[in-house]
Amino acid sequence: MSITGGATAAGFALQNQNGAGTGYAYAGAAAVAQDASTIYFNPAGMTYLAPGHHISGAGSLLARSLKFKDTGSDPLLVYPVGDNGGQGGGWAAVPAVYWSMAITPAIRAGLGISPTFGNATEWSNTFVGRYQGIHSEISSINANPSIAWRVNDMISLGAGLNVVRFDADLRSMTPATSMLPARVDAQTRVKGDDIGFGYNLGAMFQLTPATRIGLTYRSTIDLKVRGDAEIAGNKIPASVSVELPNTVSAAVSHMVNDRLQLLGDFTWMGWSHIPALSVQSRATGSVLSLEPLGFKDTYRVGVGTQYQYSDTLRLRAGFAWDQSPTQKAADRTVRLPDSDRFWLGVGVNQKISKKTSIDLGYAHIFFDSAEINRPTNNNPALQIVRGSFNTSVHILSVQLNHQF
Numbered sequence: 287m288s289i290t291g292g293a294t295a296a297g298f299a300l301q302n303q304n305g306a307g308t309g310y311a312y313a314g315a316a317a318v319a320q321d322a323s324t325i326y327f328n329p330a331g332m333t334y335l336a337p338g339h340h341i342s343g344a345g346s347l348l349a350r351s352l353k354f355k356d357t358g359s360d361p362l363l364v365y366p367v368g369d370n371g372g373q374g375g376g377w378a379a380v381p382a383v384y385w386s387m388a389i390t391p392a393i394r395a396g397l398g399i400s401p402t403f404g405n406a407t408e409w410s411n412t413f414v415g416r417y418q419g420i421h422s423e424i425s426s427i428n429a430n431p432s433i434a435w436r437v438n439d440m441i442s443l444g445a446g447l448n449v450v451r452f453d454a455d456l457r458s459m460t461p462a463t464s465m466l467p468a469r470v471d472a473q474t475r476v477k478g479d480d481i482g483f484g485y486n487l488g489a490m491f492q493l494t495p496a497t498r499i500g501l502t503y504r505s506t507i508d509l510k511v512r513g514d515a516e517i518a519g520n521k522i523p524a525s526v527s528v529e530l531p532n533t534v535s536a537a538v539s540h541m542v543n544d545r546l547q548l549l550g551d552f553t554w555m556g557w558s559h560i561p562a563l564s565v566q567s568r569a570t571g572s573v574l575s576l577e578p579l580g581f582k583d584t585y586r587v588g589v590g591t592q593y594q595y596s597d598t599l600r601l602r603a604g605f606a607w608d609q610s611p612t613q614k615a616a617d618r619t620v621r622l623p624d625s626d627r628f629w630l631g632v633g634v635n636q637k638i639s640k641k642t643s644i645d646l647g648y649a650h651i652f653f654d655s656a657e658i659n660r661p662t663n664n665n666p667a668l669q670i671v672r673g674s675f676n677t678s679v680h681i682l683s684v685q686l687n688h689q690f
Contacts, residue, residue: 296584297531297557297611298405298424298622302380303327303398305344305685308647309633311604313588314549316537317490317500320635321643321687322384325398328488328500328537329432329444332386332394336689340386344645344685350375352407352623353676359414362662362669365461365469371413371420374623375677378406391436398430402450403530407621411459415620415671416471417662421457422621426450426530430486444488452509452528453479456563456621460518476524476565476575478513484530496541504533506559515565515574523568529559549590549604557581557611576664580617584609588629598637602647605630615659623675625656633683645685653677 295301302308304323307315318324319331322340352375361367386396403426413420432446459471484507491499507530515524537551563577590604606629612618618625633647655674662669 296555296586296608297581297624298403299531299555300380300401300404302346302348302681302683303382303400303402304342304384305346305647305683306633306635306645308346308631308649308681308683309602309604309645310549310590310592311588311606311629311631311649312551313590313604313606314500314537314539314551316488316502316535316551317498317539318549319490319500321685322386322396323382323398323685325384325386325396325430325432325446326382326400328490328502329396329446329486330434330442330488330490331500332396332432332434332444333392333436333442334490335386335394337388337391339690340687342384342685342687344382344683346380346681346683348378348380349680350378351676351678354409354413354415354620354623354673355676356414356673359671359673360669362417363461365471366412368412368414368416369410371409371415374407374409376406376408378404380404393436394434396432396434398428398432400428400430402426402428403452405622407623409620411471411473413620414673416459417461417669418619418660418671419456419458419621420473421455423455424453426452432486440492442490446486448484448486448504448507450482450484450507450509450530451479452482452511452530454511454526462518472518474518475516476513476526477516478511478524478526480509480511482507482509482530498539500535500537500539502533502535506530506532506556512568515567517574522574524565524574525568526563526565528563531556531559545594547592549588549592551586551588553586555584555586555611558583577619578617578664579612579619580614581611582613584611590631600635602633602635603631615657618656618658618660620658620671623656623658623677625654625675625677627651627653641689643687645683645687647681647683649681649683651679651681653679
C-alpha cells in the first residue's frame with residue numbers, strides 16, 4: 287500500500303483533499319464551506335464556520351485497477367518483446383487533516399496538511415514497456431497555513447501559503463548489452479526530492495441568502511528535484527526541473543429550499559507547464575534522459591447535490607468529468623497512462639453530537655480507453671510500444687469533524 291495515491295484528477299493531481307467531497311464528486315467544492323477542509327478548496331470559506339476551533343481529519347482508500355493490452359509492440363534489438371506487465375495499479379491511502387480557528391468575528395486562521403499530487407504505477411520486470419518504465423512513484427505533501435477575512439455580509443477573502451515536499455522515484459529497465467548473448471536487462475533508477483513554495487487565493491460572494499459563488503486560484507510551484515541517477519550500477523548526481531501546475535476554479539452553491547442544495551464547478555489546470563521530464567547531470571549539465579509528455583492544459587466540470595434528510599443526516603451525490611492532459615497516443619507514457627475520466631459519487635454526513643459529525647463517501651471513476659504508440663528513447667527505429675490501458679478506480683472515504 288502507498289500513501290502517494292493513484293492520481294484521481296487530471297495528470298497526477300490528487301482530488302481527494304477531504305473525505306466529504308467524495309460523496310458529491312467534489313462538485314462545487316470551492317463554494318461548500320461546511321468544515322475545516324475548506325482551507326484547501328477555498329480559504330475564504332473559513333469565515334462561514336461557526337466561531338471557535340474546527341478540526342477535520344480525513345482518509346481515502348483508493349483501489350486502482352490498471353491493465354495493459356499489447357497490440358503489436360516492437361522488440362528492442364534482440365531482446366524479448368515481453369508481457370502485459372501484470373496489475374499496474376494497486377491500493378493507496380490518501381490522508382488529510384485541517385484545523386481552523388476564529389481570531390476575531392471577522393478573521394480566521396487555519397492549517398491544512400495533505401498530499402496534493404501523487405501517483406504510483408508498478409509493472410513487472412518483463413513488461414513489454416519495461417525500457418520506458420516499470421516503477422513510478424511521485425508524492426507531494428503540502429502544508430497550507432491560511433487566513434480569511436469577512437469583509438462584509440456579502441464578501442469574504444482568503445489566502446494561503448503552500449510549502450510542498452516533493453519526492454520522485456522512477457525506475458526502468460535497460461538492455462545490458464555487455465552481457466550478450468545472455469540478453470539480461472539491468473535496472474536504472476532516478477530518485478530525488480525537493481521543497482517548493484507557492485500560494486493560493488480565494489473569495490466567496492454571498493449573492494443572495496440562497497446563492498453563493500466561490501473563486502480560487504492556486505499558483506505554480508517551481509521544483510528542482512535533486513538526487514541520483516543510477517545507470518548500470520553507477521550513481522550520477524542528477525536533477526529534474528518540475529513546475530507543478532496552477533489551478534483556477536469557479537464554483538456555485540444554491541439552496542433550492544431549506545433542505546436541497548445544488549452544487550457546480552468549473553476548474554482549469556495549467557498542465558502545459560510540464561512539457562517533459564529532463565534528467566540532467568548536476569556535474570556537467572548534460573541530459574541523461576528526456577521523456578516528452580506533451581501535456582495540455584485541462585478543465586474539469588462537476589455537478590452535485592446535498593439533501594438534508596433529517597436534523598442529523600445529510601445525503602450527497604455528484605458527477606464530474608475530468609479531462610486528461612494527455613490527448614495523443616504518442617505522448618501517453620507507461621508511467622502515467624492517463625485518460626479522460628468521469629466520477630460518480632454518493633455519500634452521507636451523520637451528526638454524532640452537536641459538535642461532532644462523520645462523513646462517509648464512495649466514488650467510482652470511469653476512465654476512457656487509453657491508447658499508447660510511444661517510441662522508446664524518442665527513437666522509433668529502436669522500439670515502439672503499442673497497446674491500450676484499461677483503468678478504473680474505487681474510492682472509499684471517511685472524515686471526522688469536531689468543533690470546540
